[in-house]
Amino acid sequence: MKQKIRELLAKHGGLPVAVDQVADNADLYAAGMSSFASVQIMLAIEEAFDLEFPDSLLNRKSFQSIDAIAKTVEGLTGSAEAAE
Amino acid sequence: MNMSTGAGLAERAARVAAVAEAHADDVDAKGRFPKEAVDAMRAERLLSIQISPGLGGEGASISDIAELCSLIGQACAASAMVFAMHQIKASSLVSHGEDADWHRAFMRRISDEQLLLASATTEGGIGGNLRNSICAIAVEGDRCRLEKDATVISYGAYADAILITSRSHPDAASTDQVMTVFTRDQYTLERTHVWDTLGMRGTCSDGYLFKGEAPATQILPKPFAEIAAQSMLATSHLLWSAVWYGIAVNAVARAQAFVRAAARRSPGQTPPGALRLAEASSLLQMLKSNVVEGLREFEAAKADPDRLSSMGFAVAMNNLKIGSSETILTIINHAMLICGIMGYKNGTPFSLGRHLRDAHSAQLMISNDRILGNTSNLLLVHKQDTSLVG
DSSP: OHHHHHHHHHHHSOOSSOGGGSOTTSOTTTTTOOHHHHHHHHHHHHHHHTOOOOGGGOBTGGGSSHHHHHHHHHHHHOOSGGGO | OOHHHHHHHHHHHHHHHHHHHHHHHHHHHHTOOOHHHHHHHHHTTGGGTTSOGGGTSOOOOHHHHHHHHHHHHTTOHHHHHHHHHHHHHHHHHHHHSTTOHHHHHHHHHHHHHTOOEEEEOOOTTSTTOTTOOSOBOEEETTEEEEEEEESOOTTGGGOSEEEEEEESSTTSOTTOEEEEEEEGGGEEEEEEEOOOOSSOGGGOOOEEEEEEEEEGGGBOSSOHHHHIIIIIHHHHHHHHHHHHHHHHHHHHHHHHHHHHHHHHHSTTSOOTTHHHHHHHHHHHHHHHHHHHHHHHHHHHHTTOHHHHTBHHHHHHHHHHHHHHHHHHHHHHHHHHHHHTHHHHSTTSTTOOHHHHHHHTTTTTTTTHHHHHHHHHHHTTTSOOOOOSOO
8 A cells, every 4th residue: 555655645745855865754744745736635535546535634643744645545445454 | 702702702792893893904904914803812812712711812613703704794794703723723723732741731821922923835836735745844954944835924024933835755755744833933935926806905915935944742733634635624614604694793783874874864665676685695594604614523423533534524525625615606796785885985874895806816726626526536435415404
């Protein structure tokens, strides 16, 4: 899953650095992810994993890092193995 | 905040408003700093009301402060905007500096000396997006140094301290920002832009080349992203809206006085402006509801950082700003139609030129187009709240 998230980040994250240089726990906003890009990432994840983020998860914390995104998605798909 | 303290605050603000009103036209005509009103704020100790009682303040709530912004805004919008902007900076310290020794001591100084805080978030080359910086703070040992092409620092020349944003270090991304407090003795300002504007002339929002050096402990310990999301953007929209509400209230009061004077002259006949006044009254009520609901949302969310940084909250605050900045223009235009030439002319009891010119700044202080763009992006994922009372 994290690989897929990295792919989506590379495509839509608009980060000034290469995604493979960003650690799983690094703060994506500090790495340069804009508010606009974060929404594009959310949309891409909704499409890729066929899910919809409830408003309660639409906050900074849920999308702060690759780890946080994976956890948010896992919480919605309920599939821990998908994280492998 | 209990009722008696709230009432005390309103009385103190009313005394400030009386001073502000006496000088409002002169401040506007000359584009000068509203020194008399700000001195009155100091004398009434209004500059420290938000700071906690433990640090010499009064722990006033955002609603208390909004009420004062409106009261002073009814007299002089520029004075009220200076007060609002000071309180927005104070909110950054109160919300994000309580755990840092230097900032706690500084808050005590604000209370003791009634220091006026200014803000330097705008920078040449960033296109108005305050969540980006070009300049970076350089930390060497225990000192920090910053140079910024600040295209706007409202009342910069009159402030006792400036809270200024920058990248957090010379290699940081443009969005990786911090906010640092520099006191007056720690910086120089070289004026680069002159504030000669249509309205809000007394805020003296000149541009400056800022050069400062201070102990590195003066950098606020939280990322500016958090400060912006959790206190600054929301308090800006709330307190600005409160000032704008004040401008609109005073315009409607003048229009009502005009209509009532006409009605008294011709008993039995409804004056021509009366219907427009009824419309303006309805719009004013809608504006008030908008601001009051925004205050309620903020009070409910402020203890919950997740809620404060949620999209739903950002959409609500954006909508508040758009709604109030647009509605005041309609309201003041109504008042102008009611008062006619007496409203258009300067120097009458019904003059509305200053109100209208001041109100035109509202759509531009963070451009409404930028805010609508931001909301439209958020609405791609955030679902509109469908509850009525919530």
